Amino acid sequence: MAVLNQPTSVRKLAAILSADIAAYSALMGADEEGTVRKLREVREAVLPIIEKFGGRIIDLAGDGILAEFPSAVRAVESATAVQRCMAELNAQREPAMLFRIGVNAGDVIHEGERLYGDGINVAARLQAIAEPGCICISNKVHEEVRDRVALAFTDMGDQQLKNIARPVPAFSTSAHESTSESKEAWLKAKKPDFQRR
Amino acid sequence: MAVLNQPTSVRKLAAILSADIAAYSALMGADEEGTVRKLREVREAVLPIIEKFGGRIIDLAGDGILAEFPSAVRAVESATAVQRCMAELNAQREPAMLFRIGVNAGDVIHEGERLYGDGINVAARLQAIAEPGCICISNKVHEEVRDRVALAFTDMGDQQLKNIARPVPAFSTSAHESTSESKEAWLKAKKPDFQRR
Numbered sequence: 100m101a102v103l104n105q106p107t108s109v110r111k112l113a114a115i116l117s118a119d120i121a122a123y124s125a126l127m128g129a130d131e132e133g134t135v136r137k138l139r140e141v142r143e144a145v146l147p148i149i150e151k152f153g154g155r156i157i158d159l160a161g162d163g164i165l166a167e168f169p170s171a172v173r174a175v176e177s178a179t180a181v182q183r184c185m186a187e188l189n190a191q192r193e194p195a196m197l198f199r200i201g202v203n204a205g206d207v208i209h210e211g212e213r214l215y216g217d218g219i220n221v222a223a224r225l226q227a228i229a230e231p232g233c234i235c236i237s238n239k240v241h242e243e244v245r246d247r248v249a250l251a252f253t254d255m256g257d258q259q260l261k262n263i264a265r266p267v268p269a270f271s272t273s274a275h276e277s278t279s280e281s282k283e284a285w286l287k288a289k290k291p292d293f294q295r296r
Numbered sequence: 297m298a299v300l301n302q303p304t305s306v307r308k309l310a311a312i313l314s315a316d317i318a319a320y321s322a323l324m325g326a327d328e329e330g331t332v333r334k335l336r337e338v339r340e341a342v343l344p345i346i347e348k349f350g351g352r353i354i355d356l357a358g359d360g361i362l363a364e365f366p367s368a369v370r371a372v373e374s375a376t377a378v379q380r381c382m383a384e385l386n387a388q389r390e391p392a393m394l395f396r397i398g399v400n401a402g403d404v405i406h407e408g409e410r411l412y413g414d415g416i417n418v419a420a421r422l423q424a425i426a427e428p429g430c431i432c433i434s435n436k437v438h439e440e441v442r443d444r445v446a447l448a449f450t451d452m453g454d455q456q457l458k459n460i461a462r463p464v465p466a467f468s469t470s471a472h473e474s475t476s477e478s479k480e481a482w483l484k485a486k487k488p489d490f491q492r493r
Contacts, residue, residue, distance in 0.1 A: 109350075
């Protein structure tokens with residue numbers, strides 16, 4: 100019977116979380132050993148949070164974390180929990196570090212442990228435009244979480260992301276009051292270059 | 297550490313396909329035995345197609361099929377293959393049967409084999425507004441498939457679906473030329489009530 104051919108690749112809907120430490124190079128320049136020590140602490144605290152919400156770590160390169168979640172709701176809850184955890188870590192020990200976090204959802208291709216697709220690139224681009232300490236999500240994620248997660252989102256409008264053909268409507272949230280306080284303190288203490296990359 | 301509590305339910309992104317035979321009651325009224333026999337043939341042909349594209353049958357009630365897919369792309373490919381298969385079956389034997397198919401994607405809750413959530417209801421509502429022989433998809437599905445599936449979609453605009461709070465932007469596609477031909481033949485032969493349910 101003339102039906103469509105059997106699919107040759109495995110696809111699935113997934114939520115992708117991309118996190119990166121703001122002004123990481125500047126922090127390394129100012130205090131290499133302190134920054135590496137803190138980064139180790141951050142990872143020890145943050146990776147279990149991601150896993151608790153069902154996330155799977157795809158990549159850990161430098162200061163970045165890339166993770167996939169079966170659920171967009173759980174990915175955003177996890178991102179919020181990560182930002183809260185960072186606020187606590189920053190209150191405890193220098194140097195203060197702030198994550199930019201991007202979350203996207205999409206139909207991706209997976210081959211064994213590896214994921215491929217536009218959806219992953221968009222997550223990384225959303226992360227790059229997030230304010231330090233905040234979470235930037237695509238409209239796709241927003242549609243899934245707006246009635247399910249108790250967070251206020253600010254509409255950022257259509258974003259023209261680098262190497263992404265279509266504009267992506269994006270939304271931003273600051274994860275927690277304490278994150279904002281920690282950001283204030285950090286901005287005062289460090290005055291690093293916050294220009295968007 | 298004060299992070300968000302561990303999730304108590306399991307959520308995941310899934311594509312939901314809802315299919316229903318148009319004017320099934322009228323067909324049963326006109327030829328009970330022939331309709332039941334054809335329905336059995338339809339199921340025997342169609343269910344393996346759904347499974348071939350990674351779909352899992354959630355429910356088979358009366359003339360309806362409800363299935364979940366890990367991928368929105370595969371769900372739409374499967375829906376297209378189902379419509380093509382139906383066109384072939386209709387060419388072979390009376391009574392002609394046409395599926396209305398709705399496909400949606402969403403963050404759903406699953407408990408064992410069962411799925412819950414708004415995303416499932418929306419799929420069923422999209423199916424109800426689909427033209428016989430056609431596939432009606434939500435904007436969420438459209439965003440995932442528009443660059444990945446070689447089908448032409450017609451923008452149906454915002455649809456106010458029964459018991460769904462927000463309007464759902466929807467798109468329609470006729471699966472195959474032969475489906476349209478078969479629809480023509482069917483309309484000519486049967487003249488059943490095609491009013492939307």
